[in-house]
Amino acid sequence: MVGLINWLSQITAVTKFSLRTVPERLGSSASAVFGIAGVVAVFVGVLSIAQGIRQTMVTSAAPEGAIVLRSGADSEMMSGLGREATRIISEAPGVARDAEGPLSSAELFVILNLPKRSTGTDANVPLRGVERAAPRVRADFRLVEGRMFEWGRNEVIAGSAAAREFAGLDVGASLEVGREQWQVVGIFATNGDLSESEIWTDAKVLQPAYRRGDSFQSARVRLNSAGSFQEFKDALTSDPRLDVKVARQDEFFAEQSIVVVTLITVLGTIIAVIMGLGALIGALNTMYTAVSERTREIATLRALGFRSGPVVASVLTEALILALAGGLVGGGLAYVAFDGFQAATMNWQSFSQVGFAFAVTPQLLVQGAVYSALIGLVGGLFPAIRAARLPVATALREL
């Protein structure tokens, strides 16, 4: 016990002097800090894209939302439901109701081509035909500008992310749908979820414009509670009149976003690892320099009877502190530069653009800090071993 305390006090003592010598090695220490800061900033920055997309597509989806597609369809694009099917769905057990009826909206999904504000090039934007319950099916629907479209008229409202990304979606502008001009009469928000990247209109006016007869592609419902899902699903899948698949809204979007999120995460990790190797070499270099500049001091301490353990610990601690400082700077930089940054990406399931905001989450910052600590520990390890193995007599005579 006394031995352990003695050993720990040796470590703290040696670490304290070595940290006091850092200012003498400011240049090389600072370069390690900034190298690691750069890596962490890029790492956190890239992963904040994946986080942002996830949040847009998954996190903001209400847990009591459900989506019904034709069985075998992986996305709304590939799905189709008849009028009769959507009626049966709206009356299924578990569907929430309010004064105006069941919270169920049969929807139609088509793609428009519009120029992006940023580049002027055309990109896909979803135009969704909805029923009257649609705003109430989505938990946080609200109009932020203009008014709701009138049912039965060639009018649309645009989601705020779509309005931000695409030119020609301002209130008062008109839009070519089929061969007609439709008016943009309002902008809506849905608390940052996927709907904000869409344009909405009355399903009944969209059907003839796209010659869809009286058919739809999906039904969105709001359930009494998240717990009602199983009952709802069982009722529909066991109904012989239907051939549908039923998914929780959040799981459906999670599945849809998985390709993009995984791709970006993998890409971000690869970039971070490659850059990390660079920063690691920087950290190694810094710590080797630190050890060689402290050779005299380390040899003196060893000569006086300090063991190699505390010397190793002091080198590792210094590396760790420098690395964490870098991690902190990098994380802060990423937060300031990227958090909330608006962008758009392709939704690979609907082949249309999804607007999202980079999300530098606390979890990402912790990951960045852990990554920087790892670089510091590995970068400090070999120099620390060199310091420990320093032959005392030889080191003393070199000075």
Added chain:
Amino acid sequence: MSESNNVLVRVHDVDKVFRRGSEEVHVLGGAHLEMPDGEFLALMGPSGSGKSTLLNLIGGLDRPSEGTVEVGGLRIDRLSDRKLAGWRARHIGLVFQFYNLLPVLTAERNVELPLLLTHLSRAERRKHVAAALGVVGLKDRSQHYPRQLSGGEQQRVGIARAIVTDPTILLCDEPTGDLDRTSSDEILNLLSALNEEQGKTIMMVTHDPHAAARASRTLYLDKGKLATEPEE
């Protein structure tokens, strides 16, 4: 037994081999040395003759390639690195030519360093440090950093650090090698006093006959032989 009782250091037939590229350099080549307790020994000899090597072997900073080194009845050439570090902390006081003080620590903290390896409380350490700085006459410089002290003062701090643990033996490698006459004399007076008044056993490597004259015995090391007279 009765005769060997007061022999503190016994170096028997030691050789140290250094490798310089592919070439092997034999230093010391089977040297013998006995130092009685309480002796102040000066070790002279040409540069490169192996004086520092011998001192390092006795201080447990290095191990012989051949032969044995016994200090206070203990075969230190057989100790593990770990044990040797602990042994140095308890038994050896080292004084270096270039003082080897830690520049980031005050005189007081530098002197305290070896005490961090003991079980003494902070208050006890303070007391020992004050006493050691008193012995070298630097009580009023305790809060100074090495760069604020003259060479002679730095070496006195070095001596305070070497004696603060009350070691069995003081090993000084050219302690006055970097000092002017006046400072040298101060250091030599200090070492003499430690030897005469406190009975400290001291081994001092020096190039300076004037310094060696202060010791109780002088040995000359040349071509691996220890002699009482310098070779022509």
